[in-house]
Amino acid sequence: MITQAISCPRGESISLITDDLERILVRISIERSQIPRVERRDGAPPKHWNILMRQFRFDALRADGSIRELSNFLEPLSGADFVWSILDFDGVGIAPNNMRMDEFTAMARSQPNGILLRWQELVSFSAHIHQTYDCLIVGAEKESDIDRTKIVAGDYAAVTVVIEAVDMSYWNVWAPNDYQVH
Incomplete structure (x- = not known):
């Protein structure tokens, strides 16, 4: 398996992972702004x-x-x-x-x-x-x-x-x- 990381403007990073079957998985992780997030219940039913x-x-x-x-x-x-x-x-x-x-x-x-x-x-x-x-x-x-x-x-x-x-x-x-x- 070969892994290559690429840095992009604005804090984005892209990782390319290639396996023997020549499949490519692209994972993009973008640093989000510091806006406070709404607390999630992760799919729990409402009370x-x-x-x-x-x-x-x-x-x-x-x-x-x-x-x-x-x-x-x-x-x-x-x-x-x-x-x-x-x-x-x-x-x-x-x-x-x-x-x-x-x-x-x-x-x-x-x-x-x-x-x-x-x-x-x-x-x-x-x-x-x-x-x-x-x-x-x-x-x-x-x-x-x-x-x-x-x-x-x-x-x-x-x-x-x-x-x-x-x-x-x-x-x-x-x-x-x-x-x-x-």
Whole structure:
């Protein structure tokens, strides 16, 4: 086995590992900015949730190799008239209001109730996202139902919808029982 490390600008490092079958594994590790991260529950079920909600779990990759994106999880909720909040977002795409994505991420993580949006704003945001690494988005009847501390701790009792992407591996959605992703 031959290993070669390549340094790149901005602290990126690429390791190329080649084995006898001439397979190449590229591992990119990018030093992330010092933005505080939302504490994750690592897929643990929420402590409390709305009785009308049910958990749905989806692998980030479909069987055909395509990637599930945020917009896929919003389609079944079309027109959902909730107050929406992005409590965490780490991904690739175009952030709203000419912000850089790292600025948008920092804002979502630092605001007590996250970044509040109406349905059309959330749909527009999702249309400009190319890839999602981590996210935590909730929909609630009213803004006062959104409590970052409770939600991050797994208490979903006051919200109606929770959409969570975990480490670009899978998506968790807590939504009304009739929710269906195609």
